[in-house]
Amino acid sequence: MPGASGKANAYPLGINPAFLLAAVFLIAYPLFASDFFTFQIGAYSLILGTIALSLTMLAGYGGMVSIAQMTVAGFAAYIMAILGTNSVGVMGLGWPWWLTAVLAILGAALLSTFIGAIAARTEGIYTIMITLAIAVAFFYFVRQNYQIFNGFTGFAGIKPPTLFGVYWRDPTPFYYLTLAIAAFFYFAVLYGARSSFGLGLQAVRDNPRRVRALGINVFLHRVVAYFYAGIIAGTAGVLLVWFNGRVSPGIVGVDMAIDILVIAVVGGMRAPIGPFLGAIAFVLLENFAIDLIDRERFNTVIGLAFLLVVLFSPDGLLGIWRRMESRIRLPRANVRWGGRANRGDWHPAGSPERT
Amino acid sequence: MQRRTILILGIVLLTAALLWMIFAVWPGWLIDAIGRKKTFVNTLLNGITLGGLYFLVASGFTLVFGLMRNVNLAHGSMYLLGGYIGYEVAEATGNWFFGLAVAFLVIAVSGIALQVAIFRRMQGDELRQTLVTIGISIIAADLMLAVWTGTTYQFDTPEALYGAVVLPVISVIKSSGAPVFIKYPMYRLAVLGVAAVVGIGLWLFLNRTRIGMMIRAGVNDREMLAASGVNVHFIFALVFAIGAGLAGFAGVVGGTALSIAPGEDIRYLLASLVVVIVGGLGSVTGAAIGALLIGLAEQFGLAYFPTYGVVLTFLIMVGVLAIRPQGIMGTR
Numbered sequence: 281m282p283g284a285s286g287k288a289n290a291y292p293l294g295i296n297p298a299f300l301l302a303a304v305f306l307i308a309y310p311l312f313a314s315d316f317f318t319f320q321i322g323a324y325s326l327i328l329g330t331i332a333l334s335l336t337m338l339a340g341y342g343g344m345v346s347i348a349q350m351t352v353a354g355f356a357a358y359i360m361a362i363l364g365t366n367s368v369g370v371m372g373l374g375w376p377w378w379l380t381a382v383l384a385i386l387g388a389a390l391l392s393t394f395i396g397a398i399a400a401r402t403e404g405i406y407t408i409m410i411t412l413a414i415a416v417a418f419f420y421f422v423r424q425n426y427q428i429f430n431g432f433t434g435f436a437g438i439k440p441p442t443l444f445g446v447y448w449r450d451p452t453p454f455y456y457l458t459l460a461i462a463a464f465f466y467f468a469v470l471y472g473a474r475s476s477f478g479l480g481l482q483a484v485r486d487n488p489r490r491v492r493a494l495g496i497n498v499f500l501h502r503v504v505a506y507f508y509a510g511i512i513a514g515t516a517g518v519l520l521v522w523f524n525g526r527v528s529p530g531i532v533g534v535d536m537a538i539d540i541l542v543i544a545v546v547g548g549m550r551a552p553i554g555p556f557l558g559a560i561a562f563v564l565l566e567n568f569a570i571d572l573i574d575r576e577r578f579n580t581v582i583g584l585a586f587l588l589v590v591l592f593s594p595d596g597l598l599g600i601w602r603r604m605e606s607r608i609r610l611p612r613a614n615v616r617w618g619g620r621a622n623r624g625d626w627h628p629a630g631s632p633e634r635t
Numbered sequence: 636m637q638r639r640t641i642l643i644l645g646i647v648l649l650t651a652a653l654l655w656m657i658f659a660v661w662p663g664w665l666i667d668a669i670g671r672k673k674t675f676v677n678t679l680l681n682g683i684t685l686g687g688l689y690f691l692v693a694s695g696f697t698l699v700f701g702l703m704r705n706v707n708l709a710h711g712s713m714y715l716l717g718g719y720i721g722y723e724v725a726e727a728t729g730n731w732f733f734g735l736a737v738a739f740l741v742i743a744v745s746g747i748a749l750q751v752a753i754f755r756r757m758q759g760d761e762l763r764q765t766l767v768t769i770g771i772s773i774i775a776a777d778l779m780l781a782v783w784t785g786t787t788y789q790f791d792t793p794e795a796l797y798g799a800v801v802l803p804v805i806s807v808i809k810s811s812g813a814p815v816f817i818k819y820p821m822y823r824l825a826v827l828g829v830a831a832v833v834g835i836g837l838w839l840f841l842n843r844t845r846i847g848m849m850i851r852a853g854v855n856d857r858e859m860l861a862a863s864g865v866n867v868h869f870i871f872a873l874v875f876a877i878g879a880g881l882a883g884f885a886g887v888v889g890g891t892a893l894s895i896a897p898g899e900d901i902r903y904l905l906a907s908l909v910v911v912i913v914g915g916l917g918s919v920t921g922a923a924i925g926a927l928l929i930g931l932a933e934q935f936g937l938a939y940f941p942t943y944g945v946v947l948t949f950l951i952m953v954g955v956l957a958i959r960p961q962g963i964m965g966t967r
Contacts, residue, residue, distance in 0.1 A: 577781065586773065
């Protein structure tokens with residue numbers, strides 16, 4: 281399923297055909313898809329998937345369900361509008377795009393670190409509560425604040441640059457840009473999970489007390505995880521503001537924050553491909569649910585889907601896929617999907633360390 | 636011992652200063668520094684009454700958490716639904732108090748239904764329970780929007796609580812020498828009274844009754860309580876009913892003091908979250924302290940630095956988390 285590249289060669293059984301197929305499909309997608317499908321469906325799914333990936337990384341590997349990941353992405357989007365150029369006439373310092381983009385990502389990472397430092401002192405459901413409170417407070421703050429964040433209206437007219445003769449908001453280039461960034465973070469998370477930091481983080485998730493007893497700094501591991509998650513979410517936030525061309529409080533509202541959680545949970549938090557599956561399902565539903573039901577009741581559909589997944593398949597779509605797979609070919613499935621003991625071994629095929 | 640003396644001394648001095656600011660006629664330099672006295676006293680009273688309202692909402696939230704470790708993120712939706720139901724009933728019957736009672740009962744029953752149908756099935760799986768409540772709140776918000784649309788509803792305040800009271804507080808003395816007294820809406824003072832009554836009632840219920848004793852025992856050790864032959868499911872359902880019912884109750888009380896509209900669910904959910912994070916999860920006393928702090932912070936923020944008002948609330952939360960992660964009255 282994942283958009284794997286040549287790395288799959290390292291897999292002892294040879295190239296997994298599913299990976300190759302997915303990679304070829306993703307790369308060739310704009311050739312046969314219409315502009316609408318390339319931009320509104322493809323690129324948007326990848327952006328939402330990347331934001332949800334940052335949550336999956338925190339929740340799946342670190343056991344910290346943060347609702348504030350959309351806030352982090354939205355903050356990056358706001359920085360782009362404030363330091364860069366916008367058409368509203370408030371702020372808009374007009375700094376060059378590469379500088380604002382770097383600062384936006386760094387700013388988002390710092391905000392995420394700050395949120396992490398507040399939330400990481402507590403555990404489990406406390407984290408949800410605190411990050412939700414932060415997300416809502418940030419939403420009310422940007423809506424009230426007209427001096428910097430231009431309040432209710434927010435900013436418009438934020439454009440990506442024209443570089444190498446390509447205008448990066450055209451559907452096909454923008455799609456490839458998001459694909460490249462999403463793939464980069466996808467592999468970064470896969471790789472990171474096998475690094476000593478990633479293993480430490482998973483140990484913290486499974487048993488913080490034991491890890492603490494071993495002399496590993498639990499708090500620091502968590503906060504650093506938030507920093508990395510902030511880089512992922514912040515980069516996606518930059519893409520998001522280029523995609524929308526505008527940014528307003530709605531983007532950091534509770535609805536969007538919960539949508540990211542829905543995407544991550546519905547996709548499945550046990551592997552980094554989950555959020556992308558969830559994002560595709562979400563965006564397709566968002567665009568085509570109108571044909572099935574009233575556009576107004578979209579949230580009911582999303583809420584129901586979320587509720588059903590939480591009630592009946594806590595592993596999300598990925599869990600359903602896994603159960604189907606193990607039913608079809610049991611022996612191999614056992615090898616690929618170990619028990620809880622080695623939850624870190626999510627995708628042996630994607631591991632660059634196995635040569 | 637030393638620290639405690641300093642703390643008590645500080646509290647006494649602060650209270651004295653506050654009392655002076657309320658009852659004395661302000662000298663010119665103070666008015667120059669922070670504005671008119673009327674604004675200050677009104678903000679203070681608004682903050683306290685808002686704190687009372689927040690306490691009504693958050694006490695149910697914290698009660699449910701304390702016993703069941705269930706973070707009910709649909710609590711805000713229950714508040715809003717209570718407000719709508721109370722409004723409909725009050726409009727239909729013309730009796731505000733009847734609307735209040737029906738809102739309490741209906742939301743309490745919905746709380747029992749949730750507990751029996753869903754939460755009992757996933758006992759002990761806190762994260763999943765929390766996710767379920769998020770799903771419920773998404774659906775509830777959308778369905779309420781479908782039924783009651785985006786209009787803002789305003790209750791008619793009951794006759795008995797209508798109008799303003801003249802407080803024995805002088806704001807300024809006119810040039811003619813006649814003192815001007817500060818007036819305040821009767822209804823808001825009633826909200827404060829109701830919050831106090833509910834708070835004391837809850838305290839008595841938890842500390843002076845047999846069932847309250849069982850609940851406290853359940854907070855400390857759920858398994859042991861069940862092993863002593865108490866029907867834990869009954870206790871859980873009861874607590875959930877009270878917690879949810881209080882949210883519905885607060886929906887009518889708060890809807891009358893302010894208004895009911897979509898989005899209020901999130902506002903009160905945030906208030907409940909911050910109040911219990913600050914006050915300490917599971918502690919009713921903590922909820923009272925937290926509610927007062929947050930109510931005051933919000934109103935003073937609104938009055939004195941409008942565009943940065945939320946930051947004050949946020950800073951209180953961060954400050955408490957930094958010093959006491961378990962909250963002011965929390966135990967861990």
